[in-house]
Amino acid sequence: MSADLRHIDTWLFDLDNTLYPAESGFMAKMVVRMTDFVEKVTGLPRDEAFRLQKAYLAEHGLTLKGMMLNHGVDPAEFHAIFHDLSLEALAHEPQLLAALERLPGRRLIFTNADDVHAERVLERLGLSHLFDDVFHIGSANYEPKPSPEAFALMSAAHSINPAVTAFFEDAERNLAPAAELGMTTVLVGAHAAGSTAQFVHHRTETLAPFLAGAQIREAA
Structure with a gap:
C-alpha cells in the first residue's frame, strides 16, 4: 500500500546516501578521504585511524565532531578534503x-x-532548483544529527511544524529524534526493510518509487 502523506507540507531530506543510492559508491570514496585525514592528523597506522574515525562517528554522529573535540581540527580544513572529490559516480535520475x-x-x-x-x-544530481534551502553542519554550529540540539536549531531556522513534516534518512538513528518531535519518518536504503525500530514509520529501498506512489495533498 502507498504511504498516506496527505498531511505533509514540509519535506525534509538527508543528502548523502538518501538522494542518491549508497550503491553508487560515492560515500565510500568520502570515507577513504576521511581515513586519510584522521591518519594524517593523528599519526596513527591506517587501520587504527579507520577504527578511530568510526568510533567518533558512533559517539558523536560525525567524525568531524570527534576530531574537533579531541584534536582541535578546523572544520573548514576537514571539509575541504571533499571539495574536489569526483562526482562521476552520481547520476541524474529523472524519476x-x-x-x-x-x-x-x-x-x-x-x-x-x-x-x-x-x-x-x-x-550534479540536477536537483538544486527543487529545494528551498539547505540546513548544513555549519548552520547547526557543527552539532550533528542525531543530536536533539541539531534538530532544535534546524526547526527554529525554518519554523518547522513537526506534525506536517516528513523526514527522509538513510541512517536509522537519525530518525529517532525526528519521531520524538512528532515528524513522520522514512528510512531509505537497501537496509530499510530489515528495520524494526518503532520510530521508523515508513521504509523504502529507493526514494523515487516511494515518493511517486505516496498519497499527497492535492494542490489548492
Whole structure:
C-alpha cells in the first residue's frame, strides 16, 4: 500500500546516501578521504585511524565532531578534503526529479555535510532548483544529527511544524529524534526493510518509487 502523506507540507531530506543510492559508491570514496585525514592528523597506522574515525562517528554522529573535540581540527580544513572529490559516480535520475516535483509545500535538505558539498551534489544530481534551502553542519554550529540540539536549531531556522513534516534518512538513528518531535519518518536504503525500530514509520529501498506512489495533498 502507498504511504498516506496527505498531511505533509514540509519535506525534509538527508543528502548523502538518501538522494542518491549508497550503491553508487560515492560515500565510500568520502570515507577513504576521511581515513586519510584522521591518519594524517593523528599519526596513527591506517587501520587504527579507520577504527578511530568510526568510533567518533558512533559517539558523536560525525567524525568531524570527534576530531574537533579531541584534536582541535578546523572544520573548514576537514571539509575541504571533499571539495574536489569526483562526482562521476552520481547520476541524474529523472524519476526522482519528477517525484520530488509533485510534492506540495517546502522541500529542505538537512545534512551533516557542509554547504559546498551539498551544493556540488545537488547540482550534479540536477536537483538544486527543487529545494528551498539547505540546513548544513555549519548552520547547526557543527552539532550533528542525531543530536536533539541539531534538530532544535534546524526547526527554529525554518519554523518547522513537526506534525506536517516528513523526514527522509538513510541512517536509522537519525530518525529517532525526528519521531520524538512528532515528524513522520522514512528510512531509505537497501537496509530499510530489515528495520524494526518503532520510530521508523515508513521504509523504502529507493526514494523515487516511494515518493511517486505516496498519497499527497492535492494542490489548492
